[in-house]
Amino acid sequence: MTDPLRKPDFASAEGAAFRISKQYGFLHPAEIRLEDLAWDRGVTVSNGLLIGSEGRLIRKGDRGMIRVRASENQLGRRRFSIAHELGHWELHEETQWIICSSENLRDYKTSPLEAEANTFAAELLMPGHLVRERCEKSTPSLELLKSIADEFRVSLTAAGIRLLHFTRQECILVASRDRIISWWIPKTDRFGVWLRRGDSLSEQSLAYHAFDGSVGADEVEDVPTDAWFPNRPAGIEFGVSEQSMFLPRFGVVLTLLTLGDADDDN
Numbered sequence: 498m499t500d501p502l503r504k505p506d507f508a509s510a511e512g513a514a515f516r517i518s519k520q521y522g523f524l525h526p527a528e529i530r531l532e533d534l535a536w537d538r539g540v541t542v543s544n545g546l547l548i549g550s551e552g553r554l555i556r557k558g559d560r561g562m563i564r565v566r567a568s569e570n571q572l573g574r575r576r577f578s579i580a581h582e583l584g585h586w587e588l589h590e591e592t593q594w595i596i597c598s599s600e601n602l603r604d605y606k607t608s609p610l611e612a613e614a615n616t617f618a619a620e621l622l623m624p625g626h627l628v629r630e631r632c633e634k635s636t637p638s639l640e641l642l643k644s645i646a647d648e649f650r651v652s653l654t655a656a657g658i659r660l661l662h663f664t665r666q667e668c669i670l671v672a673s674r675d676r677i678i679s680w681w682i683p684k685t686d687r688f689g690v691w692l693r694r695g696d697s698l699s700e701q702s703l704a705y706h707a708f709d710g711s712v713g714a715d716e717v718e719d720v721p722t723d724a725w726f727p728n729r730p731a732g733i734e735f736g737v738s739e740q741s742m743f744l745p746r747f748g749v750v751l752t753l754l755t756l757g758d759a760d761d762d763n
Contacts, residue, residue, distance in 0.1 A: 505605070505612035513587050514620035526622065526649045531579045535563060540586055542579055550596045552578040554585050557593070561586050573652035577602060577618055584617030585610065603654065603682060615658075623649045623659045632663035637755050639714060639740050653744070653751060658682060671752040673704050679749070688756055690729045699724045704741040707750045714742030725754060 517538075523529055532542045539560050544567040547553060551574070553564045563582040569575050581602055585595050589610055597611065604611040628645060635641050637660060646656035657670040661684045671681040671692065681692040698705040701724035706712045717740045722729070725737055738755040 503609050505609040505616070507613070507616050510584065510588055510613040510616040511620045511625070514584070514617045515624070517587070518621065518624060523624075526624075526627070529622065531576055531583070535579065535583055535586075538583065538586065540583065547596075550598050551602055552582045553594075553596045554582040554592070555594055556586065556590075571652065573646060573650055573655065576622060577651055577655045580618035580621050581614045583621070584614035588613050588617060600680075603658065603680065605658070605682075619655065619659055619662070622651050623656070625663075628659060629663045632660050633665055635664075637664045637666055637668050637753060638717070639742055639751070639753055642753065657751070657753070667756040669754040669756065671704070671754065673698055673750045673752065674748055676705055676708055688729075688733060688735050690726045690733065692725065699727070702741070702752075703739045704750045704752045707741040707743045707752075710743065712741060712743075714740075716740065 517534075518529075521534065535542050540563055541561070542563045542565065545564045547564060547566040551566055551569070555562045555564075563579060563586075565575055565578045565582075569578070578597070581597060582595075585592055589595075592610070595610070597614075601608070601611045602615060605615055606612060623645065628649075631645075632641070642653060642657050642660050645651070645659060646653050649656070654670075654672070661668055661670060661682060664684065667684055667687050669681055669683045669692070672679045676698045678692055678694055678696050678698065680694060700706075701721050703712045703716065703718060703720065717738060720737050720739045722735060722737050724739075736757045738757070739752060741750050741752040743750050
């Protein structure tokens, strides 16, 4: 039985995905046909009714079945769900039945099993040797995030988390709905600050105004630190650069915050 208190083994998860890519000779993301890959690994992929979850894996001996939500019509999210469940198949032989929610597909900290499956999926779909240098050398931006999502056929969320992983700058990815924070993911906790799910957006933020179309997706502005972190610890000062875009299909504003020391230019 898996110890729920153990730390995620990111290196092993990433290594497993790398070895599969090397074994099958994948040279470009377009060559990764996930259903065919899963079949060759002993797993059938199907669509079906899933309530409150994005994917499910059932294992019986050396055969398995991945089911993804039939109503999911976004290619990037579907591909990440399949790759995530395939990660469970490859990494967690002790699991006979596992159901994953949308929150599980963003989890790189809480559950070691989900963190490892996400790491596997990210490396399989967005290989480090193809995206690392681009993220390290470029200024973090929603344009960069979108280009990764388009090229590797993944969701904006998955591409954003991959960007956070490789960028050299301190960034936070935030999603908001109806001017309320839905979720947020930091690169690290360098500044010791946090956001709270369910909090209202500040009118000082670009995200607040992105909902009514008064902020363009290409706009990047330095905003007051209080716009996002009014309750930060005393004496903690840093600059905040914000870029936000409204995604009408989902009714969500996606925000990229870049944090820097107070005397930096971000």
